Amino acid sequence: MLASETPLASPSHNSDPIDRLIAAHQPGIGLARAFYTDPDIYERDLDRVFRRHWHCIAHESVIPNPNDFELFKMATEQVILTRDAQGEIHALLNICRHRGAEVCTQHKGNAKAFVCPYHAWTYGNDGRLKAARLMPKDFKREDHGLRRLHVRVVAGLVFISFADDPLDFSEVERLLRATCGQYGWDQAKVAHRETYPVDANWKLAVENYVECYHCGPAHPEYSQTHALEQPLERIAELNAAMEARTCALGIEVGQADAWQTSRAGREAIHAFRYALYDGVSTGSEDGKPLAPLMGRFSAFDGGVTSVHLGGTTFLVAYPDHGMIYRFVPTGPQACEMELIWLVNGQAEAGRDYDFDRLTWLWTVTTAEDKTIIEHTSRGVRSKYFVPGPIAPMEQNELRYINWYLDEISRP
Incomplete structure (x- = not known):
């Protein structure tokens, strides 16, 4: 159920200022200024979106060996991602159970x-407390291990949830195997990671990502190869030809729209496919292949698979490489966008792919997005800002806004 389908409380009967603001939201219009600037709304975002939903934190290849670890900072939290001696992956909060000090002080490494x-x-x-010096004899170490977060590893992707009782992940797992699994992400490796600090509220960054109304004027490089900025009729025509090529390869890549609020206790996911222009193989500067094919693909089908998941995780799959987009709030008016490039696990830089060619498109596009988002953030901070109507090509942004309002309207 989306927020637009849910009657909101009348402002006159609700004393909470955030709830009154939610109730006053006009359908089909963008969010009011306070949603991007107010510290109290930001704290509610953390409680009702960030700590409620699942987040992709990494590809498991970043900790390939037993006892490898890496530290991730997410909003106010620090998460230690580890692989124990048996190969099992854990996500631990970096908070000592004694006085709260950070127990992991290195960014990454190998430690038992x-x-x-x-x-x-x-x-x-694995989080278990092994020693606590000079504690009394009745002290129980088993009661004082590091707090463990819920972890799921699907198609090589590591997801965590801060919730005590996390949202059902079964639909997400099935769809990820039908999408990223077909592209061989289980056997992929990270070719590059880049973090972009953005001087804007995290929602401005996500809203920018989910719509392509801005692709034509703002991303000329992307628009030369990707057809998503075309009218819907033209997209449908190109998509039909793409699907025919995919089926000819003997591959059926999953598509499903399970974008839903958490009212039913399930995580949200939407997987869809769209075509590249005729003659374009992948997301590169010239449309030519970048790296060895992955997964079940024996040829290029001229298409892209996109996945939106849980509000902060977005995935893009080409036959020869993949992209993970992570959005991490860092303050009421600050966030980070992390990009992760995936390639065939056997591919070697300099031999099987050129690093600069591989990273060119999304580096250029994300730098443009950072500029656009920060321009918008400065404008939104004005006391004279009034949100305008959502355009038809921004349908995914409209849906995201409705989803977000529903999430923060409930405890």
């Missing part, structure tokens, strides 16, 4: 244990 620098409590890389 983490020793708190304050009082030397020692934790295994």
Whole structure:
């Protein structure tokens, strides 16, 4: 159920200012200024969106070996992603169970244990407390391990949830296997990662990502090869030819629209496909192949698979490489966009792909997006800003706004 389908409380019967603002929202119009600037709304975002939903934190190839770890900062939290000696992946909050000090002080490495620098409590890389010096005899170490987050690993992607009772992930898992699984992401590796700090509220960054109304004027490089900025009739024509090529390869890439609020206890996901222009193989500057084919693809089908998941995770799959887009709030008017490039796990830079060619398109596009988002953020901060109507080509943004309002309207 979307927010537009849900009656909101009358402002006159609700004393909470955020709830009154939600109730006052006009359908088909963008969000009011306060949603991008107010610290109290930002805190509610963290509680009701960020801590409720699943987030892709990494591709599992970033910790390939037993005892590897990497530290991730997400909003106010720090998460230690580890692979224990048996190969199992864990996500642990970087908070000592004694006085709260950070037990992991390095960005990444290989360690069987983490020793708190304050009082030397020692934790295994599975989170269990192994030693707590000079504690009384009745102290139970098993009750004081690092807090573990829920973890799912699907098609090589590592997802975490901060919720005590996380949203059902079964539909997401099925659809990821039908999409990213067909592209061989289980056997992929990270070719590059880049983080872009953005001087804007996280929702401005996500809203920009989900719509292509701006692609034509703002992304001439992207628009030379991708047909998503075309009218719907032209997209349908190109998509039909793309699907015929995909089926001829003996591949059926999943598509499904399970974009839903968390009212039913399930995570939201939407997977769809769209065509590149005729003669274009992949997302490159000249449309020519960039890297070895992945997964079940024995040839290029001239298409792209896109996945929107849980509000902060977005995936793009080409036959020869993949992209993970992560949106991480860092403050009421600040966020980060992390891009992760995936290639065939056997591919080597300089031999099988050229690094600069591989990263060119999304580096250029994201730099343009950063500029656009920050221009918008400065305008939205004006006390004279009034949101305007959502254009037909911004239908995904409209849906995202409705979804977001529903999420923050409920405890």
